[in-house]
Amino acid sequence: MKNVTFITGNKRKVEYLFKYLGYPVDHIKLDLDEIQSTDLHEIVEHKVREAYSKIKKPVIVEDVALEFEALGGLPGPFIKFFVQKVPLDVICSMIKKGMTRKATARCVFGYFDGQTLEIIEGHLDGEIAQVPSGSNGFDWDKIFIPQGYSVTRASLSEKDDQKTYLQIKPFAKLKKFLETR
Numbered sequence: 001m002k003n004v005t006f007i008t009g010n011k012r013k014v015e016y017l018f019k020y021l022g023y024p025v026d027h028i029k030l031d032l033d034e035i036q037s038t039d040l041h042e043i044v045e046h047k048v049r050e051a052y053s054k055i056k057k058p059v060i061v062e063d064v065a066l067e068f069e070a071l072g073g074l075p076g077p078f079i080k081f082f083v084q085k086v087p088l089d090v091i092c093s094m095i096k097k098g099m100t101r102k103a104t105a106r107c108v109f110g111y112f113d114g115q116t117l118e119i120i121e122g123h124l125d126g127e128i129a130q131v132p133s134g135s136n137g138f139d140w141d142k143i144f145i146p147q148g149y150s151v152t153r154a155s156l157s158e159k160d161d162q163k164t165y166l167q168i169k170p171f172a173k174l175k176k177f178l179e180t181r
Contacts, residue, residue: 048110122170
């Protein structure tokens with residue numbers, strides 16, 4: 001495997017990547033353009049190409065989305081901005097009575113080495129809670145109920161949290177790909 005650099009300023013993401021790959025990778029924080037698109041693959045491709053152009057070494061980037069079926073896939077990749085600006089209970093209330101609460105959580109890793117572009121996606125279906133609940137997890141985990149569960153990701157046991165996290169985050173696919181580099 002070639003040396004690869006994970007581009008993120010989020011220490012927890014770095015720790016999780018190390019843990020699930022089973023080996024450390026370099027990481028640095030870079031300010032990258034956040035293009036506006038509802039297409040998560042387009043966002044990741046732009047970020048990974050820009051990251052490569054800045055450091056001229058193989059890079060990995062990551063982005064996530066939370067898509068509400070009732071809202072045509074929105075907020076999608078804009079969920080991080082929603083969570084920063086809008087209280088979680090207001091986000092839950094965006095889905096009115098009678099509308100489907102179905103949602104999909106997605107995570108996409110992008111790899112680029114100047115020649116090879118690889119987009120690797122994981123996802124988990126579920127629904128948006130009526131109200132936020134739970135005290136664990138990241139950002140929107142308090143409003144997302146994974147399929148097969150009756151509580152939010154923020155309320156899951158550690159075992160179920162890890163199980164659902166590994167469905168959203170395609171670490172195994174990324175590791176398999178990196179082993180071919």
